[in-house]
Amino acid sequence: MTTDKSSPKTPTCVRCGRTYDGSGDWNINYRHGVTVGYLCPDDQTPGDNAEAVINEATGAGTVHEVQPGSxxxxxxxxxxxxxxxxxxxxxxxxxxxxxxxxxxxxxxxxxxxxxxxxxxxxxxxxxxxxxxxxxxxxxxxxxxxxxxxxxx
Known part of the structure; x- marks a missing residue:
């Protein structure tokens, strides 16, 4: 996972609260172009994984990262x-x-x-x-x- 530089928070899983330690395949959740949460590998459902794969393959999940203050x-x-x-x-x-x-x-x-x-x-x-x-x-x-x- 590449953390979203526009997010002021340390990445933690929105479902279990686990803090991102640099390992595993985490998903970043966006809403309206803004990072709203992260999902650790243990808490991702098959639906979450399918959505991430489809978004990655089609570019539908591509969000242009912007720097805070811009x-x-x-x-x-x-x-x-x-x-x-x-x-x-x-x-x-x-x-x-x-x-x-x-x-x-x-x-x-x-x-x-x-x-x-x-x-x-x-x-x-x-x-x-x-x-x-x-x-x-x-x-x-x-x-x-x-x-x-x-x-x-």
Missing amino acids: PEHAEAVVQHVYAMTQEVLREFLERVVNSAFGMALDPHALADQAVERISGTIGDGGNPEGLRRVVQEMLQEMLDEMHGGESS
Whole structure:
């Protein structure tokens, strides 16, 4: 495994917590172009292995590594934060649609969920409140778009 230079974390397996020691065939998991985790050889399922082989053979899993501090890294981080925030909102809306009862929209709770996911993948940049503010603004923009540009 070549560790992703854009990741600030020491590689550890997302399933068992084992720290990468330089041996074995580890997989790097990417989401939205950002490293979100590593899988040690002992915790890889046949599906994980098949996906890695297919991605490697087809180039589908190719992710351009970027250096922290570069404009490309900043753009990848922004895309990841935006995509994770969208994902939290989409999951909430799916729960509303699948629920027999109405559910109240709590933007602060949704922002907390998004920040928790983002912090678990790429960290919070040492400024969790700043990240929370950015996520809340993104959520508000998404909600405004859903309401035809009206502020909610």
